[in-house]
Amino acid sequence: MNKLKLNYTSLSFLPILVCIPLGYQLINNIHFGGFRLFQEFLISAFNPKIDNEIIITVIKRLNETILIGFFSWLVSIIFGAIFGIISSNIFYKIFNIPNFFYSIIRFFLTIIRSIHEVVWGIILMQIYGINFSIGIIAICIPYIAVNSKVFAEQLETIDYKSFESINQINAPKFSSLLSLIWHPIINTFQNFGLYRLECSIRSTVILGLFGIGGIGTSIFLSFQTLSFRELWTYLWSLAILIIFSGLILKKIKFNTTNKILSIFFIAVFFITILFSFSYFLYFIFNNNSENFNSVSSLFKSSSDLGLFDFLKLILETIILSLLSTGIAISLPPLVIGIFNNNSSKIFIKIFAFLLRLIPTPVILLTLLTFNNPSLSLAALSLGLHNAGITSKLLFTNLDSQDKRNYIAMKSLGISKKTSWLLGLFSQQAKSYLAYCAYRSDIIIRETAIVGIIGSIGLGWQLQESLSSFAWQEVTIVLIAYSSIAIVGELINGKIKNSLT
Amino acid sequence: MNNTVLELENISYKYKNDLILNKINLKINAGEKIALLGKSGSGKTTLISVLNGTIKPTQGEVKLFNESFEELDRKQKSKITTIWQDLRLIEDLSAEQNVNCGLLAENNFYFAFKNLLNISSFKKAHKYMKLCRLHNSIYDKKIRKLSGGQKQRVAIARSLIQESNILLADEPFNNLDPKLIKTIKNLLLENVDVNKTKKSPKTALVALHRLDLLNDFDKVIGIRDGKIFFNIKRDNLKKIHLEKIY
Numbered sequence: 247m248n249k250l251k252l253n254y255t256s257l258s259f260l261p262i263l264v265c266i267p268l269g270y271q272l273i274n275n276i277h278f279g280g281f282r283l284f285q286e287f288l289i290s291a292f293n294p295k296i297d298n299e300i301i302i303t304v305i306k307r308l309n310e311t312i313l314i315g316f317f318s319w320l321v322s323i324i325f326g327a328i329f330g331i332i333s334s335n336i337f338y339k340i341f342n343i344p345n346f347f348y349s350i351i352r353f354f355l356t357i358i359r360s361i362h363e364v365v366w367g368i369i370l371m372q373i374y375g376i377n378f379s380i381g382i383i384a385i386c387i388p389y390i391a392v393n394s395k396v397f398a399e400q401l402e403t404i405d406y407k408s409f410e411s412i413n414q415i416n417a418p419k420f421s422s423l424l425s426l427i428w429h430p431i432i433n434t435f436q437n438f439g440l441y442r443l444e445c446s447i448r449s450t451v452i453l454g455l456f457g458i459g460g461i462g463t464s465i466f467l468s469f470q471t472l473s474f475r476e477l478w479t480y481l482w483s484l485a486i487l488i489i490f491s492g493l494i495l496k497k498i499k500f501n502t503t504n505k506i507l508s509i510f511f512i513a514v515f516f517i518t519i520l521f522s523f524s525y526f527l528y529f530i531f532n533n534n535s536e537n538f539n540s541v542s543s544l545f546k547s548s549s550d551l552g553l554f555d556f557l558k559l560i561l562e563t564i565i566l567s568l569l570s571t572g573i574a575i576s577l578p579p580l581v582i583g584i585f586n587n588n589s590s591k592i593f594i595k596i597f598a599f600l601l602r603l604i605p606t607p608v609i610l611l612t613l614l615t616f617n618n619p620s621l622s623l624a625a626l627s628l629g630l631h632n633a634g635i636t637s638k639l640l641f642t643n644l645d646s647q648d649k650r651n652y653i654a655m656k657s658l659g660i661s662k663k664t665s666w667l668l669g670l671f672s673q674q675a676k677s678y679l680a681y682c683a684y685r686s687d688i689i690i691r692e693t694a695i696v697g698i699i700g701s702i703g704l705g706w707q708l709q710e711s712l713s714s715f716a717w718q719e720v721t722i723v724l725i726a727y728s729s730i731a732i733v734g735e736l737i738n739g740k741i742k743n744s745l746t
Numbered sequence: 747m748n749n750t751v752l753e754l755e756n757i758s759y760k761y762k763n764d765l766i767l768n769k770i771n772l773k774i775n776a777g778e779k780i781a782l783l784g785k786s787g788s789g790k791t792t793l794i795s796v797l798n799g800t801i802k803p804t805q806g807e808v809k810l811f812n813e814s815f816e817e818l819d820r821k822q823k824s825k826i827t828t829i830w831q832d833l834r835l836i837e838d839l840s841a842e843q844n845v846n847c848g849l850l851a852e853n854n855f856y857f858a859f860k861n862l863l864n865i866s867s868f869k870k871a872h873k874y875m876k877l878c879r880l881h882n883s884i885y886d887k888k889i890r891k892l893s894g895g896q897k898q899r900v901a902i903a904r905s906l907i908q909e910s911n912i913l914l915a916d917e918p919f920n921n922l923d924p925k926l927i928k929t930i931k932n933l934l935l936e937n938v939d940v941n942k943t944k945k946s947p948k949t950a951l952v953a954l955h956r957l958d959l960l961n962d963f964d965k966v967i968g969i970r971d972g973k974i975f976f977n978i979k980r981d982n983l984k985k986i987h988l989e990k991i992y
């Protein structure tokens with residue numbers, strides 16, 4: 247056999263090696279106590295509870311989820327666009343603002359984005375108590391920063407020369423800005439913004455697991471009481487919501503030549519801005535921050551978090567990210583490649599859909615029925631959930647790809663698996679890896695969720711520190727999280743650049 | 747009648763270590779139609795960018811109406827209209843929206859807004875597009891979907907709609923067929939009266955490669971390696987001049 251060559255294809259499979267340490271730890275931790283529970287969990291999927299009472303609950307909970315999801319989406323997309331504009335090159339060129347401010351605002355947004363919405367959520371809950379609007383605020387904070395990055399990236403593609411030509415005739419600055427950014431903004435909204443609604447519904451569900459409300463809270467409660475049939479009613483209704491919202495959004499096409507529609511959107515835009523501002527002020531002044539009396543408490547509270555423990559937690563978080571990323575990258579091409587026939591494909595697609603549907607913490611709790619809590623188990627849950635997402639992308643790209651090479655190779659008598667690998671996947675590998683690099687940014691942030699639930703790494707420490715109101719520790723943990731995420735983003739940026 | 751409109755005094759422009767414009771002195775008088783000749787890479791585009799204020803020269807002074815460019819406010823500099831060699835249109839906007847961009851300077855923000863939402867009146871834009879032989883069917887087509895010659899004429903219409911008296915045009919006849927070239931040349935040099943009113947005649951400096959188009963110009967400037975080699979009346983142009991610059 248040839249020596250293993252490092253190319254994009256082999257790089258897509260190599261990370262599966264994380265399964266060796268992972269599998270070792272998992273096998274050592276196996277227990278059979280909860281096997282019956284697990285079985286029940288699986289069977290209930292086909293037998294969800296359906297009666298009047300639960301349907302009323304589902305509708306009520308879904309309404310809450312839609313409300314939080316929709317408003318956090320709307321606010322975060324609009325403010326994301328605004329922050330995207332003021333953190334884009336073109337803005338600074340048009341208004342002649344020193345680049346210094348550009349760096350500051352970008353840095354600020356990077357920090358905000360590095361902390362997961364669940365972390366924002368539990369911190370805000372600790373300060374303000376459980377409150378409906380906290381869900382919206384917690385999602386909006388990192389989402390605005392994430393969206394602004396995407397908008398800013400699109401605005402960077404504007405040709406500076408077309409600005410020069412408008413500038414030379416002395417057009418007013420705001421007119422030039424608007425004319426130049428109009429289409430990039432609308433396109434980004436169409437291609438990226440609509441898809442964000444689904445993300446914000448998922449985030450609402452996850453925040454719900456931590457008690458904010460909506461269907462997530464019901465999912466969590468039913469899991470806690472081991473009412474698996476109810477659990478699946480909630481999960482399936484969530485699936486229907488996600489599928490339907492996806493279908494509706496696909497139908498939306500922006501026709502900027504339709505005057506009434508345009509005016510409607512502009513009205514929504516300004517009303518949202520006004521409403522968010524006034525609501526935000528109302529929220530700040532009408533909610534007593536029960537547990538966070540002053541900034542000085544940051545310095546008063548002592549910390550008994552030793553340096554060594556702290557470094558260990560950071561290391562755990564990093565390993566957790568690496569292991570999960572390995573699974574998310576390599577599992578989809580491996581499984582799709584090995585089970586390369588039409589009936590398996592349907593099965594894999596359904597399985598991937600379930601992995602996307604079931605929130606990571608629930609995956610983790612399910613796995614806990616037959617495995618003791620460990621870092622590997624947390625990594626496996628996070629990795630599986632994300633593999634569900636990466637495999638969707640891989641399927642979409644493979645399905646739309648030109649199959650001539652693959653067919654030609656098969657007709658030459660090359661085995662089906664090899665033809666798939668060399669004729670189909672190898673052409674996707676590069677773009678797939680680029681997407682995975684982007685995905686791993688998200689995985690790093692999501693380590694917080696499994697950390698909190700599975701008592702691993704910084705997430706666990708955050709929970710501990712919060713419940714004992716050790717704000718100084720909370721700050722340290724947040725800084726650590728942020729640093730890991732920022733370093734990760736830098737590395738992934740480099741990888742992405744070398745891949746495109 | 748020798749009132750100078752634009753003047754370059756000892757202009758040099760350095761990019762990294764290359765001297766792209768080398769000690770250029772030039773006077774452009776009101777109403778003059780000047781052809782700018784020079785082989786590819788000789789500095790024509792750079793000269794035009796200095797003249798309209800987009801590029802700041804490393805050395806020397808640019809004067810508009812005898813006032814130094816530094817002291818002029820942007821509003822006065824904007825009296826110059828430019829047709830760029832690379833057109834510099836906004837690719838995602840439609841043809842008529844791009845032509846309207848020429849009007850951004852004399853209108854407020856609300857106009858820019860109406861233009862993007864397609865609720866402004868495009869009458870003026872349509873008039874100039876018709877003059878450039880652009881037909882109804884392409885008015886609302888995006889720039890990226892137009893042919894080379896159509897794009898060229900959209901850029902020309904965007905410049906004409908400014909109704910400015912000083913025109914700088916960088917190879918405006920690119921991509922145009924012979925009949926269109928004639929029409930456009932007459933428009934640019936104001937051999938047709940667009941507004942049916944008598945105004946002061948237009949001052950124009952046009953960079954071009956086609957020697958057969960020189961007959962409507964008063965003067966010819968030859969540039970080579972960033973230096974002006976000759977600046978003469980068109981009637982005095984001899985073969986020997988051209989041999990020097992090409």
Ligand SMILES: Nc1ncnc2c1ncn2[C@@H]1O[C@H](COP(=O)(O)OP(=O)(O)OP(=O)(O)O)[C@@H](O)[C@H]1O
Nearest residue numbers: 761764766784785786787788789790791792793831
């Ligand atoms: N943005 C730039 N950066 C660096 N050098 C440039 C730049 N633009 C032009 N140059 C250089 O300046 C010189 C003059 O270029 P310019 O574009 O003015 O030539 P030109 O006469 O307009 O040529 P053409 O007829 O091909 O349009 C060339 O040597 C070119 O390489």
Ligand SMILES: [Mg+2]
Nearest residue numbers: 790791831916
């Ligand atoms: Mg040129």
